[in-house]
Amino acid sequence: MSTAAAPGSRHVVVIGAGIAGLAAAHRLLDRGARVTVLEAADRVGGKLLAGRIAGVRVDLGAESLLARRPEAVGLAREVGLADRLQPPATASASLWTRGTLRPMPKGHVMGVPGTAEAVAGVLSEEGLRRIARDAELPRTEVGEDVAVGEFVAARVGREVVDRLVEPLLGGVYAGDAYRLSMRSAVPQLFEAAQTHTSLTEAVRAIQARAAGAATTGPVFMGIEGGVGTLPLAVAASVRARGGEIVTGTAVTGLRREPDGWRVVAGDRAPRADAVVVALPAPAAAGLLRAEAPAAAADLTAVAYASMALITLAYRRADVRLPEGSGFLVPPVDGHTIKASTFASQKWGWIAAEDPDTVVLRASVGRYGEAEILARPDADLVAVARHDLRAATGLTADPVDTAVTRWQDGLPQYPVGHHARVARIREGIAALPGLAVCGAVYDGVGVPACVASAYAAVDALDGDDRAVRRLTEAPVQSLHGGAGE
Known part of the structure; x- marks a missing residue:
């Protein structure tokens, strides 16, 4: 592990202490920089949040890492979590x-x-029968980009979109498949569609490549104690190596000076040789408006979906759940929840922590459905219990509940998102000593955020190869692996 930066080394301010900002700070320390992280909230971690229910440790935000990408699990190992990485106890899931x-x-x-x-x-x-017609249809051009739902429906019918694509994309983006970019949200499918006339043939080609690669190991990983412990461990590593992390400090101004940057945050106004902006699009736009107005305008146009997680704990003696890790819910079926995770069945460490308690999670909220988050906690718990009863027959009363709201939690990737990201980065690249990273650019999963952070650090060092690769081919997010 690298030692603390020398006193005379360059000073980099990272704005935002979500997993992208923390990963950037961690990598900057590896490069010998002196690092200050400024975070408006009173905690680090952003959308990753560990908590407890009925005394059992759980995730109240994202709960798994895509392990077929190296960035997130690699970072976890670097900060001392190698022995706590665990694959799911079961990988089988259902559709309700x-x-x-x-x-x-x-x-x-x-x-x-x-x-x-x-x-x-x-x-x-x-x-x-509609799927079978795909092989007989003429080629459907994808051009520079196309909506996932539009393209898939044209090739194999709306039922595939409504009952399969929608719930899977909804589990990742909380978005609308008929608006989401195939190039940005499912890049491997977009690439295959450019070279195959038949969509089913393209899928089989992806599957054949995956089989030929002989990829081993789990697709996903969790962390004992919750994925929400990852940012805490990264923050601890940053501090142990001399980095400064200041929470409860909102950055309100960012201006370029002849010898670097001035960052205004409350009564602090540190000078920086370089700045990494690791914020959601609206906050990033506000800070960049003066120095990068075109990039700020593109960031302002990014839409977000809001969602809530309802976590429920039951006495094991009262619960008989179906096998598997949980289920996804197609919007076309008209239910309120969009997914449920049988957390005690999915993660062995939860079951081991309290064998007499069963933990479930349910999620609500898709793009355009923010009003549901305004309902009281008790109403959201009642909605989750109603749908869980209908899906699984669960009638028992929970012994504990928790509702976690993620207002504007997931950026949306509409058609043309890749071009928007390219424009933003072009504007940022014109300003020496400035870089951006986070979920808005290259993928919403944890590996994507970490990859975005590493690319930003490379860009500060004058190496834009990773940025160009990510802009052209975003990181595939969850549920996209061939054959899974």
């Missing part, structure tokens, strides 16, 4: 659709099947 829980099909790429047979049991007979 057409009145019952149905096994999640195998052999798809973000819900798009390679064959009609792969989704038999989920789709109607008419839907299965």
Whole structure:
């Protein structure tokens, strides 16, 4: 591990202590910089939050890391969490659709099947026949970008989108498949669609490449104690190596000076040789408006989805759940919750911590549905219990509940998002000593945020190769692996 930076080294201010900002600070210390992290909230971690329910440690934000990418699990190992990384105890999941829980099909790429047979049991007979027509259709051009739902529906029918693609994308982006960019949200599918006439053929080609790569190991990883402990461990490592992290300090101004940057934050106005802005789009836009007005305008245009997590704890003796890690819910079925995780079945460390308690999570809120977050906690708990009873037969009363709201928690990637990101980065690159990173640019998962942070640090060092790679090919987020 690197030692603390020398007193005379360059000073870099990182604005924002979510996982992207913390990863940037960690990497900057590796490069010998003197680092100050400024965070408006009273804690670090952003959308990663560890908590407790009924005395059991749980995640109240994101709960898993895509392990087929190296960035997040690599960072966890670097900050001392290697022995706490754990794969899910079960990887089987279900869809609550057409009145019952149905096994999640195998052999798809973000819900798009390679064959009609792969989704038999989920789709109607008419839907299965529509998939088979894909091989007979003329080529559908994708151009520079296309909406996932629009393209998939044109090739294999709306039922695939409504019952498979929508719930899977909703679990990642809380978005609308008919608005989301295929190039940014499902880049491997976009690439394959450019070179294949048939969409099902393209999916099979992706699956064949994945099989040929002989990738081993789990697709996802969790962390004992919760993924929310990752930013805490990164922050501890940053501080141990001489980095300064100041919470409860909102940055209100950022201006360029002849010898660097001036960062205004309350009664602090530190000078910096370089600045990394690791903030959600609206806050980043506010800070960049004076120095990078065009980039700020593009950031202002980014839309967000809000969501809430309802966490429920039960006495094990009162609960009989279906097997598996939980289920996703297609919006077309008209239910309120969009997913439920059987946390005690998915993560062995939760079950081991209190064998007499069962923990479940349910999520509500999609793009355009922010009003549901205004309802009282008791109402959201009641909604979750109602849908869980309908899906699983669970009638017991919980012994503890928690509601966590993530207002404007997930940036949306509409058609043309890649071009917007390229414009933002072009404007930022024109200002020496300035870089941006976070979920708004290259993917909403933890590995994507960490990759974005590392690319930002490289850019400060004059190496823009990682930035260009990410802008062209964002990090695939959850549920997108071939055959999963």
